Amino acid sequence: MFEDFFKVVKQRFNDGIDEDEHKIVKCPRCQNNIFLERYEELHRVCPNCNYHGRLSVSERIDITVDKNSFRELDADMISGNPIDFPLYTEKQQELREKTGLKDAVVTGTAEIKGSPTVIGVMDSRYMMGSMGSVAGEKIARAFEYATENSLPVIMFTASGGARMQEGIVSLMQMAKTAGAVKFHSDNGGLYITVMTDPTTGGVTASFASLGDIIIAEPKVLIGFAGRRVIEGTIKQKLPDDFQLAEFQHEKGFVDMIVERRKMRSTLSHLLKLHGYYPQEKEV
Amino acid sequence: MEEKKTAWERLQIIHAKGRPTVNDYIPLVFTDFYEMHGDRLYGDDKAVLGGIARLKNMPVTIIAQVKGRDINENKACNFAMPHPEGYRKALRLARQAEKFHRPVICFIDTPGAFCGVAAEERGQGEAIAKNIAEFMTLRTPIISIVLGEAGSGGALALGVCDELAMLENAQYSVLSPRGFASILWKDASREKEASEIMMITAEDMVRLGVAETIIEEPLGGAHNDLDKISENIKEYLSYKIPEKCKKDIDVLLKERYTKFRKIGEFIE
Ligand SMILES: [Zn+2]
Numbered sequence: 001m002f003e004d005f006f007k008v009v010k011q012r013f014n015d016g017i018d019e020d021e022h023k024i025v026k027c028p029r030c031q032n033n034i035f036l037e038r039y040e041e042l043h044r045v046c047p048n049c050n051y052h053g054r055l056s057v058s059e060r061i062d063i064t065v066d067k068n069s070f071r072e073l074d075a076d077m078i079s080g081n082p083i084d085f086p087l088y089t090e091k092q093q094e095l096r097e098k099t100g101l102k103d104a105v106v107t108g109t110a111e112i113k114g115s116p117t118v119i120g121v122m123d124s125r126y127m128m129g130s131m132g133s134v135a136g137e138k139i140a141r142a143f144e145y146a147t148e149n150s151l152p153v154i155m156f157t158a159s160g161g162a163r164m165q166e167g168i169v170s171l172m173q174m175a176k177t178a179g180a181v182k183f184h185s186d187n188g189g190l191y192i193t194v195m196t197d198p199t200t201g202g203v204t205a206s207f208a209s210l211g212d213i214i215i216a217e218p219k220v221l222i223g224f225a226g227r228r229v230i231e232g233t234i235k236q237k238l239p240d241d242f243q244l245a246e247f248q249h250e251k252g253f254v255d256m257i258v259e260r261r262k263m264r265s266t267l268s269h270l271l272k273l274h275g276y277y278p279q280e281k282e283v
Numbered sequence: 284m285e286e287k288k289t290a291w292e293r294l295q296i297i298h299a300k301g302r303p304t305v306n307d308y309i310p311l312v313f314t315d316f317y318e319m320h321g322d323r324l325y326g327d328d329k330a331v332l333g334g335i336a337r338l339k340n341m342p343v344t345i346i347a348q349v350k351g352r353d354i355n356e357n358k359a360c361n362f363a364m365p366h367p368e369g370y371r372k373a374l375r376l377a378r379q380a381e382k383f384h385r386p387v388i389c390f391i392d393t394p395g396a397f398c399g400v401a402a403e404e405r406g407q408g409e410a411i412a413k414n415i416a417e418f419m420t421l422r423t424p425i426i427s428i429v430l431g432e433a434g435s436g437g438a439l440a441l442g443v444c445d446e447l448a449m450l451e452n453a454q455y456s457v458l459s460p461r462g463f464a465s466i467l468w469k470d471a472s473r474e475k476e477a478s479e480i481m482m483i484t485a486e487d488m489v490r491l492g493v494a495e496t497i498i499e500e501p502l503g504g505a506h507n508d509l510d511k512i513s514e515n516i517k518e519y520l521s522y523k524i525p526e527k528c529k530k531d532i533d534v535l536l537k538e539r540y541t542k543f544r545k546i547g548e549f550i551e
Contacts, residue, residue, distance in 0.1 A: 003312075004391075012319030036382060043549060048473070063339065067527075074551065076551050077549050077550070077551040078549065078550050079549055079550070079551070080548030080549055080550055082491065082547070082548040083480070083482040083491075083547065085480065086480070093493040113539075116460075118330070118497065131462040131549075132546050133468075133547030134547075134549050135547045136547055137547050137549055140544065141450075151462060158362070162435075162436075162457050162458075164457060164458070164463060164466060164467055166465070167455060167456065167457055167481050167483070168455055168457055168481075168487070168491060168493055169480050169491060169547060169548065170457050170489065171435065171436065171439055171456075171457045172543055172546040172547070173440075173546075173547065174412075174415060174439055174545065175415055175419070175439060175543040176543045176544055176547070178412060178415040178416040178419065179416065179443075179540045179543055179544065180544075181416060182416040182417070182419050182420055182522050183420075183540070185416075186420065191525075201436075202435075202436050202457075203333040203437040204412070205396075205407070205411040205412050205440075206411075206412050206415060208408075209406075209408050209412035209413070209414070210412050210413070210416055223403055223408065224396070224398075224402070224407040224408035224436075225396075225398030225399075225402070225403060225407065226404060226409070229398045230398050230399055230403070233398055233399055234399065234400060234412060242400075242403075243403060250405050251405075251406065253406050253408075255408055261440055265536070282472070
């Protein structure tokens with residue numbers, strides 16, 4: 001079902017952090033070539049077609065929340081190996097060292113132009129942002145924390161879907177996260193999803209699609225089934241714009257498409273419209 | 284006692300022609316079945332069957348994925364792969380059950396949600412997500428039974444419940460062993476190997492906290508004695524549904540969330 005996301009996605013920009021700055025990267029949407037240095041200056045937005053490329057967690061937090069306001073929750077949580085999948089533990093160890101991340105999602109509290117919020121950011125560099133036990137647990141806890149403290153939640157989603165190496169346990173994280181979202185919602189909490197590249201599979205089919213407000217960045221991939229799986233079913237090639245943010249917007253599954261440079265102010269306005277104003281600081 | 288079967292052997296049983304489907308079970312487990320159609324939004328998905336019936340004397344709502352017993356039936360029900368309207372029909376009937384205080388019984392039997400252009404256009408991801416979230420707080424008992432295969436989010440959309448039972452040879456997985464092998468090893472032909480390491484059997488589900496009960500199948504599989512397996516299903520439901528109905532609904536909902544909340548393995 002999610003078969004081909006992995007392959008397709010790997011061929012696109014490899015938004016590594018340790019690449020040579022004179023390196024040229026190719027836009028996965030328009031095939032335009034651009035110097036990595038310039039691309040980074042543009043916060044990884046293609047100057048030719050406006051595709052919004054993948055950011056690391058720290059880049060995302062830096063451009064979204066108030067300086068020094070981010071406090072991470074569950075910072076030390078790492079994955080077990082629930083189905084004893086061969087080499088899974090070793091691969092995790094390697095990835096943690098390589099990326100500096102503990103798993104595919106980072107959660108915490110922060111302020112956006114003074115408005116307090118819980119925030120979660122997924123990182124596609126960590127096993128394609130796939131959701132396993134750690135992502136499920138951290139996201140559920142983030143929503144529970146927000147429910148207890150009457151805070152809104154903003155989730156930046158980026159995922160190839162379920163973490164295959166955790167088998168059925170990864171599937172159950174969909175129920176865990178969707179359940180936590182539902183209780184937060186029933187308690188009157190605001191939840192804003194920001195879909196970034198790519199938002200697919202089991203993440204689309206759980207917490208990502210449950211936002212009160214769903215925002216997407218331009219030209220990002222959003223869908224449930226993999227493009228090649230569908231092409232295999234229908235035996236023909238799909239149009240280039242299939243499953244892009246603009247497609248989902250037209251079909252009614254995305255409220256608004258917001259450019260990266262306007263994201264922070266948009267989120268700030270939306271928080272305030274829902275009564276989440278800057279809190280008075282103790283002097 | 285039969286010798287213990289491997290996951291692969293069980294997969295052969297559930298995929299064999301003649302494996303009973305929900306349409307075989309309904310007349311033997313329930314009475315007064317009235318089928319309901321449509322999601323009131325787009326259409327009626329034949330991959331998902333829903334309706335009202337009696338279990339002994341108790342009115343219940345049935346929601347099920349439908350496998351065909353031959354190629355014509357399978358064409359009609361799209362090989363039990365629902366579109367979004369199938370999941371939305373399920374949610375409509377679940378809410379109807381909640382309103383009239385009927386317990387919900389879901390029969391899961393699907394390779395997965397359908398992967399197609401129309402399914403994407405109509406929001407397959409959103410439909411599944413919404414069912415998962417809404418079933419979590421549905422204020423009536425939900426029991427789900429996996430009849431054959433339960434594949435991926437397309438199965439979970441009928442799988443958020445107070446208790447999950449598996450027929451003895453049934454399997455539940457994040458994706459098919461074939462898909463698993465093709466993603467992780469780039470070699471779909473290693474599906475047998477994948478089936479053995481993925482932990483997909485009924486016993487695995489109980490061990491991992493995904494399922495609570497295994498319903499015994501007749502020797503060789505459910506197809507060998509339809510009356511007997513139907514009786515086992517009926518007996519299980521007749522015992523389990525009143526047990527869940529007796530519980531305070533808020534306690535039940537708390538337990539439902541906790542069931543899923545505690546699945547996962549991490550270190551902190
Ligand atoms: Zn471009």
